[in-house]
Amino acid sequence: MIQSFLKPMLPTLSEELPLGENWLYEVKYDGFRCALYWDDTSILMTSRNGHHLHAIFPEVPLFLKPLEDNVKHLFPLLVDGELCILENPYKASFEEIQKRGRLKQSEKIAHAAKLFPSSFCAFDLLAVEGNYINQLSFLKRKEKLKNVLHLLNRNVNDILPASQINYIPCTVDKAEIEKTVKNYKSEGIVAKDVSNKWSPGIRTNKWIKVKNLKVHTFILLGYDTENGFFHVGVLKDSSLVFVGLFSHGISPKEKEALIQIVKQNQSGRSGSLILIEPSICIELSYLELYKNQLRQPRFLKFRLDADWEECTWESLLKNN
Template sequence: MIQHFLKPMLPSLSNELPEENHWVYEIKYDGFRCLLFWDHANVIMTSRNGHPFHTIFPEVVDHLKTLENNVKHLFPILLDGELCILENENKANFELIQKRGRLKQPDKIEQASRQYPSSYCAFDLLAIEGEYIHRHSFLDRKEKLQNLLQLTGVQTNKISTDSRLNFINFTSRSSEIRNRVQIDKSEGIVAKKLSSKWNPGIRTNEWIKVKNLKFHPFILLGYDTENGFFHVGVIKDHSVQFVGLFSHGISPQEKEALIQIIKKNIASRNGSLFLIEPSICVELSYLELYKNQLRQPRFVSFRFDTNWEECTWESLQKNK
């Protein structure tokens, strides 16, 4: 008998997609990684840390139960996928799925499931007919998953924003998927080796994720000696507005030099936070703005060619 929960296999982060013939590419959706166990008695959805999702996203469970007769001869089934609230065929809404994930009261969960319904976007099949197949090749698992979902009536050639169940297909054309990601502002791309096995709980180099990052200059505001984060902001309504923190991407030499500059030019201090007047600009990469804060900011370079007054909220909004 298969277990309800396995620790997910995770892709490794890279700046470049592998381009060899034995690699294929999938859209990366911005949602909750979710393993889905399905048998005659239950639909159990679990997060990557084993927390239950099926009580928070009942619309997916209810939909699958209407499809049970089509696939019950293949139970028990274990799927791997992303639980999303889709904006379009290639993009999910991070803010809405985060809001829904925090709900606990049944009446609010029920209301949200109608107002902002989620979709389970399956990309892998780990068990079928009660047998694990996660050690089969990715290509074999993907073909079996496609056949399974076609039995439920899912259109496996495209993602539907109105469906509670979707199939994430792959392409062998990296240029084509890059174009889709740029146009629809997707989270990124996951490259997968066709021969790859699914190994629970590891971060593998046979799956590679490349994020669809944005780049923008920001004003350096200060440095927190307690947690090691630099603070950045932009000009909004004629004043400086804080928009995020960064610590990754900067070399030890660059970091030390920047700390010394900040300490020599302190304008004020708030506990462990050393603040300076606007003067230095840095280029950061980031995924998106969430609640007016940068998601996953990372240092790219100093921007000595940029005047701090050019780092505005308006230009940041245009960068969406």
């Protein structure tokens, strides 16, 4: 008998997608990594850390249960995927899935499930008919997964935000998926080796993820001597507003030079934070704005050519 949960295999982060005929590409969704186990008695959904999700997102098992007769000859099933709240066919809402994940009371969960229903976005099949198939090639697993979704009356050619289960397709067309991800503001792309075998609990270079990062110029606001983070902001309604902090991406030499500039030009302190008058502009990459703050900001370069007064909230929103 198969287990209801395997620790997920994880992709390796890269700045560029691999090329070659042995690579296929999938849209990466921003949600909760989820293993879906289905047998004659239950439908269990488990997060990458082993926490049960089916009680928090009951609309998925409630949707699947009436379809049980279509696939019960394949039980037990174990499917790998991402539990999402889809804004469009190629982008999931990080904010809404986070809100849903924090709910505890059944009444609030039921209400949220109607307002912001989740979708299990299936991208891999790990077990069928009670047998693990994770050692089959990725292409063979993908084909078997497609057959399962067909039995559930899902059109595998369309991703429907309103559907509680979706099949995530793969493509050989790198240029086309890059265009799709950019246009729909997806989280990124995962490249997968067609021959790869699924190994639980490892980070593999057979799966490569590239994030769909945005780039913008920000005003340096200060440096925190306690945690080593630089604070950045933009100009909004003639006032400086904080939008995030960063420490990644900057070299030790650049960091030390920037610290000295902040100390030499400090305008005051707020606890461990050394403040500086607006003058220095920094170019950062980031994933998106979440609650008016940057997600995953990373230093790219100094922008000595930029005017800090042009680093505005309006330009940031247009960029997001």
